[in-house]
Amino acid sequence: MAESIPTQPSDPHADDHHHEEQSFVSKYLLSTDHKVIGMQYMFTGMAMALIGGFMAYAFRMQLAFPGVEVPLWGVVTPANYTALVTNHGAIMIFWVAMPVLIAAFGNYLIPLMVGCDDMVFPKINRLSYQIFLLSAIVLISSYFVDGGGFGGAWTTYPPLSAKAEYNLTPMGASIFIGAVGLEFVAFLLGGINFITTAMNARAPGMKLYDIPMVIWMIVIASILFMVSVGPLLAGAIMLLFDQQLGTAFYDPNRGGDPVLWQHLFWFFGHPEVYVVLLPAIGITAEIITVFSRKKLFAYRTVLNTAIGTGVLSFCVWAHHQFISGIDPRMAHVFTLTTLLISIPIAEMMFVYIATLYGGAIRLATPMLWALAFIFEFLIGGVTGIFLGASGADIYLHDTYFVLAHFHYTFFPIAIIGTFAGVTYWFPKMFGKMMSDRLGKIHFWGTIIPFNFIFIPLFFLGAGGQHRRIYDFQNFPALAGEGMQDLRILATTSLLVMLGFQLVFFYNFITSLMKGKAAGKNPWKANTLEWTAESPPPHGNWKELPTVYRGPYEYSVPGREKDYWPQDEPN
Amino acid sequence: MSAGLSSGSNDGLEPIDRTAKRPVVANGILGMMLFILTEVMLFAGLVSAFTIAKSAAPVWPPPGQPRLPIEATAFNSVVLFASAVALLFAHRAFHKGDRESMRRPMWLALGLGSFFVIFQGFEWVTLLSEGLTMTSSTYGAFFYLIVGIHALHAFGAIALLARANHRLQQGWLTPGLFGAAEMFWFFVVGVWPVIYLVVYL
Numbered sequence: 042m043a044e045s046i047p048t049q050p051s052d053p054h055a056d057d058h059h060h061e062e063q064s065f066v067s068k069y070l071l072s073t074d075h076k077v078i079g080m081q082y083m084f085t086g087m088a089m090a091l092i093g094g095f096m097a098y099a100f101r102m103q104l105a106f107p108g109v110e111v112p113l114w115g116v117v118t119p120a121n122y123t124a125l126v127t128n129h130g131a132i133m134i135f136w137v138a139m140p141v142l143i144a145a146f147g148n149y150l151i152p153l154m155v156g157c158d159d160m161v162f163p164k165i166n167r168l169s170y171q172i173f174l175l176s177a178i179v180l181i182s183s184y185f186v187d188g189g190g191f192g193g194a195w196t197t198y199p200p201l202s203a204k205a206e207y208n209l210t211p212m213g214a215s216i217f218i219g220a221v222g223l224e225f226v227a228f229l230l231g232g233i234n235f236i237t238t239a240m241n242a243r244a245p246g247m248k249l250y251d252i253p254m255v256i257w258m259i260v261i262a263s264i265l266f267m268v269s270v271g272p273l274l275a276g277a278i279m280l281l282f283d284q285q286l287g288t289a290f291y292d293p294n295r296g297g298d299p300v301l302w303q304h305l306f307w308f309f310g311h312p313e314v315y316v317v318l319l320p321a322i323g324i325t326a327e328i329i330t331v332f333s334r335k336k337l338f339a340y341r342t343v344l345n346t347a348i349g350t351g352v353l354s355f356c357v358w359a360h361h362q363f364i365s366g367i368d369p370r371m372a373h374v375f376t377l378t379t380l381l382i383s384i385p386i387a388e389m390m391f392v393y394i395a396t397l398y399g400g401a402i403r404l405a406t407p408m409l410w411a412l413a414f415i416f417e418f419l420i421g422g423v424t425g426i427f428l429g430a431s432g433a434d435i436y437l438h439d440t441y442f443v444l445a446h447f448h449y450t451f452f453p454i455a456i457i458g459t460f461a462g463v464t465y466w467f468p469k470m471f472g473k474m475m476s477d478r479l480g481k482i483h484f485w486g487t488i489i490p491f492n493f494i495f496i497p498l499f500f501l502g503a504g505g506q507h508r509r510i511y512d513f514q515n516f517p518a519l520a521g522e523g524m525q526d527l528r529i530l531a532t533t534s535l536l537v538m539l540g541f542q543l544v545f546f547y548n549f550i551t552s553l554m555k556g557k558a559a560g561k562n563p564w565k566a567n568t569l570e571w572t573a574e575s576p577p578p579h580g581n582w583k584e585l586p587t588v589y590r591g592p593y594e595y596s597v598p599g600r601e602k603d604y605w606p607q608d609e610p611n
Numbered sequence: 612m613s614a615g616l617s618s619g620s621n622d623g624l625e626p627i628d629r630t631a632k633r634p635v636v637a638n639g640i641l642g643m644m645l646f647i648l649t650e651v652m653l654f655a656g657l658v659s660a661f662t663i664a665k666s667a668a669p670v671w672p673p674p675g676q677p678r679l680p681i682e683a684t685a686f687n688s689v690v691l692f693a694s695a696v697a698l699l700f701a702h703r704a705f706h707k708g709d710r711e712s713m714r715r716p717m718w719l720a721l722g723l724g725s726f727f728v729i730f731q732g733f734e735w736v737t738l739l740s741e742g743l744t745m746t747s748s749t750y751g752a753f754f755y756l757i758v759g760i761h762a763l764h765a766f767g768a769i770a771l772l773a774r775a776n777h778r779l780q781q782g783w784l785t786p787g788l789f790g791a792a793e794m795f796w797f798f799v800v801g802v803w804p805v806i807y808l809v810v811y812l
Binding site: 236295 | 634646651745750
């Protein structure tokens, strides 16, 4: 299936599938193997998650204990604070959620689940990771240039982001935009690969409705990304020109329009939520069916709903701009579309609950994560309805209510979704079982503190606490004992949650070294990746599989086994 | 019910054709289509940003700024279309398998395309000397931004076409490369009238 880059057909057998002996560098650093690239994305994403988590720790300490000397960081100055908040947001979305959920799982799973030996364009795939790594390095380098890292929020609204005299980071602001731009190029290359592979390289017999849901979701997410990223790239070029060449695209004094950026940004920014949400929903679908031994309820409905959600997600962006001076009549339209989009998402949640109903549920670690995803995302979705209504949003805009809301969406997506996927596919990735007991300790040690971080923030936000304040002691209405106690509770919970991540890393490493051998199919699942060796060799199968049925034939009446792998003739 | 899209919950009794099929769209073409989808959205973003700036301005184009050369660019647009027509002839020859009669339209398409870009370059030099720059007004900024990004795409597409042409001379031009190159060039040509209508007129 592998074929060279279209612009370079000079080497028709460009992939190196037939090399058996490879040096460390060519095997792990310059590999075109989709599994290795998936791992590279995953480990880079995890490393960035540690950086992003550390940033959250530093600025949360400042909020709970203003002016304190934060261990491992020092005193958080106002400039530090804004740069930390900005980069925490950007890193968690662009360098954690996207690389892990789309790129890592997409790379690892698509060829294995559709039954081919590699991505369609393996060299483009390798280039994609290299550009992504470069973008991460560029972003981190912005902390070490004159003026330090950019601190104008991850949404980079002009005029603050457009002029060095406002943001005081002449280099940092441009490096930030450059890094995000590079990251988009990386995902563009990845997305082309994902869609083309899933459409063109499927195993014989695998028809469109036999594709596992997680693959569909990654494909739809990639399409959403590709359609939405163009306007943002256009806007980013304009912003870069405003910063470096002195143009006035966003300068209202010279004929520009700052709200234009908000439109271009959120036209991308809102579909982006679904770009990362859909893969997490797909991962959940795989896990829930396997651990309740039931067929996915309404496969085609889920698929059509996901496509519908994708289309609708392009019609909601201005709900981020209700107080940016847009026409109130427009606000009505966007309120309507925003509330509409909760319907397909709610429907997917019902579908999952219907899948669970009457199943033989087994609460292994991946299943706990999948159930937690549904539960926690539900809170995120329901609080979004308040914010989608323009009337309520005028009060709640830019408060911690908004912050808590989107953490209740992004945390389930990026963190819970990732842990669900990692614990579920770990046996396939490394050939070893993870400890279920440690996995459950880590699960509860993450989920309980997570809720204790963000539920207090809902109350603080409803109480009027603004998002972008460095030290609440300067605001008598926000400095009261009760409010400060809630902040301390949130920060303490964060520390507890970060501490419990050590359990995960301990579990990861010890399982890798001396975990029980997993075998091909430890969860007794149907999809094709479980028919390959664990871990799958270069090229995945000696003989590529043939598909005979859909991916969710569990507990079929009249069969001895309660699962029916896709590649078994009967 | 599943109408051929799904093996569904087949009971294993019905025979299903399991032969591997050729994909509906070749890999290189599908990849290029997806890439062009992103590019279309990039230009859509640029053009809508321009439209917003234009509609918000009290007078457009801003007073004191040079006018864009509408007639000269109209001529240049015709050259660009001629290049696409030449490429269509190359396309027909290629799919007939007639590599010999493909050469001349390929060179013609390349030549006309290059002429378009060079002519644009001269236009820019003139406009710059007349005082239209990126910083003189949003009018100038948008002009150079949109036309410049289009020119960059034209450069890329010409390079890809030149590569295809080179392969043709060597005698092993693949359908994948030719298809991707011509698609990219048709995209560059196809997006130009939109830019001409919105930015110039």
